Amino acid sequence: MTKIRPHIQSLADLQSERLRLKSSYLLREEALKSNAKTYIHQFSPLYFLNKLTNSKTLFKIDEKTNITGKMMSVILPFILNKTLFRGSGLITKTLGALISGKIGNSLDADQITGAISHIKSFITSIFSKSEKKSKPLNFADYGIPPDSETY
Structure with a gap:
């Protein structure tokens, strides 16, 4: 089986291919790191303890x-x-x-x-x-009738 390699004709093509490969490499690295973290987390004693005590x-x-x-x-x-x-x-x-x-x-x-x-x-x-049985609030009556002019 032969790999299909891009046809590179100039220095700009080479630079773009190098950047593409580098970004592909970084994406694969992040995917491997996240998969490894989930794998390790899955078999940690703390994970088993949390899973059993749920x-x-x-x-x-x-x-x-x-x-x-x-x-x-x-x-x-x-x-x-x-x-x-x-x-x-x-x-x-x-x-x-x-x-x-x-x-x-x-x-x-x-x-x-x-x-x-x-x-x-x-x-x-x-x-x-017991909290509801507390005394209701009594308003102070100062003796001013409601019909007065000061009301």
Whole structure:
């Protein structure tokens, strides 16, 4: 296969061909640099960490493996035994752990985030009501009747 080379007849043709080749070289260099940067960025540990901790990715992983359900089946009995069943006996704690473990296993990420958003909205509504209960502004009455000439 033979390459087709431009026919150069003068010094101006040579200079223009040299500038064309140099610009082509610079464009290819920039393309290679940008491709290398995206390639390196794609396989960096920070990129993998950000990709794995993305909320959409977490929900997809949770749909397949139910990680939050497994975590809640362990955490929920522990929390209940430390708070609600603190003074209870062994049988009560065991039954509470079994029931809360089953309930925790059935929970998924959507239900947990929904419960957290409901709690957040409830707390914000409580604080917004306390701000609304503040006294209305009373205007000072200096005793000038509205029919007077100074009004």
